[in-house]
Amino acid sequence: MSLADFKPAWPEEIRQARRERQPSKCDRSQFRVILDVGHTAEALGAISARNVPEYYFNYRLAAQIERSLIEDGFDKIVLLVARGPARPSLFDRVARANRLSANLFVSIHHDSVPDKLLESWEFEGKESHFSDRFRGHSIFVSYENRHRNGSLLFGRLLGKQLKDRGLQYARQYTQPIMGRYRRKLVDPDVGVYRYDQLIVLRGTQMPAVLLEAGSIINREEELQMNSAERLDLISASLTTAVEIFCDRRRPDRFRR
Numbered sequence: 001m002s003l004a005d006f007k008p009a010w011p012e013e014i015r016q017a018r019r020e021r022q023p024s025k026c027d028r029s030q031f032r033v034i035l036d037v038g039h040t041a042e043a044l045g046a047i048s049a050r051n052v053p054e055y056y057f058n059y060r061l062a063a064q065i066e067r068s069l070i071e072d073g074f075d076k077i078v079l080l081v082a083r084g085p086a087r088p089s090l091f092d093r094v095a096r097a098n099r100l101s102a103n104l105f106v107s108i109h110h111d112s113v114p115d116k117l118l119e120s121w122e123f124e125g126k127e128s129h130f131s132d133r134f135r136g137h138s139i140f141v142s143y144e145n146r147h148r149n150g151s152l153l154f155g156r157l158l159g160k161q162l163k164d165r166g167l168q169y170a171r172q173y174t175q176p177i178m179g180r181y182r183r184k185l186v187d188p189d190v191g192v193y194r195y196d197q198l199i200v201l202r203g204t205q206m207p208a209v210l211l212e213a214g215s216i217i218n219r220e221e222e223l224q225m226n227s228a229e230r231l232d233l234i235s236a237s238l239t240t241a242v243e244i245f246c247d248r249r250r251p252d253r254f255r256r
């Protein structure tokens with residue numbers, strides 16, 4: 001860290017007072033957020049406990065967040081919907097995002113568990129799989145993104161908003177049982193994990209965060225992820241986090 005990067009840690013009340021004194025620096029009409037709908041119609045991602053593909057959950061939630069941001073004055077939002085097989089679609093997302101010169105990239109997903117943890121049950125006469133062991137949302141950032149600080153800042157802002165609305169983050173990613181999905185928890189207070197290799201986070205030339213909005217393999221949480229109440233809580237959290245992020249945004253903050 002160089003001296004120029006050093007910022008004293010102001011108490012929250014002082015920072016709040018400073019923010020209230022200063023007019024917002026955020027020009028919402030110019031601030032572009034890309035909402036990346038995880039997976040594609042051809043490669044649907046995880047399958048929920050009740051056999052609904054993750055892609056449908058991702059699309060519905062991303063579309064609601066888009067509406068919420070537009071109502072809030074962020075009218076340059078782009079809903080990024082990719083097509084085709086899974087892996088090429090990741091590079092396609094990154095290329096499209098980088099052409100859009102956006103200020104923030106948020107990839108929307110819903111969580112499952114490693115295959116070895118799946119249990120069987122019957123749903124509507126069909127053998128189905130679930131795991132009620134874990135629940136909650138998770139936020140991932142890549143330290144290989146060239147805007148590491150901006151990514152981390154937005155991840156923390158989003159985590160704080162979700163926490164303030166009573167939602168708990170998923171704790172299992174630090175546990176050995178997660179095997180190759182194990183991650184380092186970089187913010188234990190609001191739940192931000194580090195996942196350097198994620199293609200959509202490392203390749204995007206803007207601050208980028210991936211949100212696993214909740215577990216759809218957990219039978220109870222799947223129902224909650226279908227509820228208007230939970231959809232509202234998550235889209236409100238994301239919208240508020242974008243407002244604060246846009247307000248605090250300075251070009252020099254995004255340097256590593």
Ligand SMILES: [Zn+2]
Nearest residue numbers: 038045109110
């Ligand atoms: Zn996913």
